[in-house]
Amino acid sequence: MSAKVVVVGSLNMDLVTRAERLPRGGETLIGKSFATVSGGKGANQAVAAARLGAQVSMVGCVGDDAYGEQLRGALLAEQIDCQTVSVVEGSSGVALIVVDDSSQNAIVIVAGGNGQLTPEKVAGFDGVLQDGQVIICQLEVPLATVGYTLKRGRELGKTVILNPAPASGPLPAQWYGAIDYLIPNESEASALSGVAVDSLESAEVAASRLIAAGAGKVIITLGAQGSLFADGQRFEHFPAPRVKAIDTTAAGDTFVGGFAAALAAGKSEAEAIRFGQVAAALSVTRAGAQPSIPTLSDVQAFIPS
Numbered sequence: 001m002s003a004k005v006v007v008v009g010s011l012n013m014d015l016v017t018r019a020e021r022l023p024r025g026g027e028t029l030i031g032k033s034f035a036t037v038s039g040g041k042g043a044n045q046a047v048a049a050a051r052l053g054a055q056v057s058m059v060g061c062v063g064d065d066a067y068g069e070q071l072r073g074a075l076l077a078e079q080i081d082c083q084t085v086s087v088v089e090g091s092s093g094v095a096l097i098v099v100d101d102s103s104q105n106a107i108v109i110v111a112g113g114n115g116q117l118t119p120e121k122v123a124g125f126d127g128v129l130q131d132g133q134v135i136i137c138q139l140e141v142p143l144a145t146v147g148y149t150l151k152r153g154r155e156l157g158k159t160v161i162l163n164p165a166p167a168s169g170p171l172p173a174q175w176y177g178a179i180d181y182l183i184p185n186e187s188e189a190s191a192l193s194g195v196a197v198d199s200l201e202s203a204e205v206a207a208s209r210l211i212a213a214g215a216g217k218v219i220i221t222l223g224a225q226g227s228l229f230a231d232g233q234r235f236e237h238f239p240a241p242r243v244k245a246i247d248t249t250a251a252g253d254t255f256v257g258g259f260a261a262a263l264a265a266g267k268s269e270a271e272a273i274r275f276g277q278v279a280a281a282l283s284v285t286r287a288g289a290q291p292s293i294p295t296l297s298d299v300q301a302f303i304p305s
């Protein structure tokens with residue numbers, strides 16, 4: 001049986017509209033459709049890891065509203081352990097998402113219950129962290145909580161993954177030494193490193209800076225350009241599978257969850273990256289966050305063994 005993946009992070013209800021293009025400031029556009037979809041970077045990564053073969057525990061907070069119940073229910077339906085998802089007073093996290101005809105999106109999130117996931121709450125679930133083999137964090141919960149979890153994960157000797165999303169600037173310097181795998185996309189890698197990442201070469205420069213800052217290994221996801229792996233000794237480029245993109249929401253989350261599930265299952269780093277890439281590629285061919293995440297058999301059907 002595969003080792004356990006613990007996700008410490010956000011759950012959001014995604015309010016998704018499709019429109020021909022993204023609106024400009026002050027502009028009103030007529031949308032084409034609207035849907036309410038379970039999302040949140042933490043919950044999406046938990047669903048991806050679970051659908052792709054891992055046992056998963058989710059540590060997070062939802063509000064005491066109808067969205068909170070639905071968000072928890074969506075994880076329970078995937079057999080994700082939700083005993084560590086607390087129900088707190090107030091609204092759940094929400095994400096307002098517009099997806100355009102070229103499959104790009106723009107997202108505004110409101111933390112809601114995610115803002116109440118304190119370091120003390122995570123410390124109260126230490127047994128769950130101890131049970132995990134791989135621990136994943138993102139940046140949609142308070143930074144103090146992320147910092148605490150990374151440090152505790154390192155103390156416990158776990159494989160610690162940080163997906164620094166969304167990122168608006170450099171990470172606290174003391175975090176880097178606790179991170180085994182730092183997995184930003186281009187814009188996050190730019191925000192963290194100060195290098196404008198728009199090519200493989202610039203991704204190599206950014207990755208080198210992040211390794212010099214103390215991250216163990218860095219994987220920069222570059223959308224259709226694939227992923228760049230760096231460990232301080234070498235770089236490796238993993239081209240992306242070619243697919244027709246419909247909606248890129250949660251593609252990064254699917255990569256992270258798939259990569260973690262594959263590592264937990266004992267696959268090599270390179271196999272785990274390819275596995276995460278196939279899962280992410282399949283996710284962009286479908287609409288929405290959690291509904292778009294493929295299962296293990298979808299991925300196995302895509303990768304002939």
Ligand code: RIB
Nearest residue numbers: 012039040041095250289
């Ligand atoms: O990464 C995609 C996710 O970002 C969405 O599900 C939305 O909730 C935002 O958090």
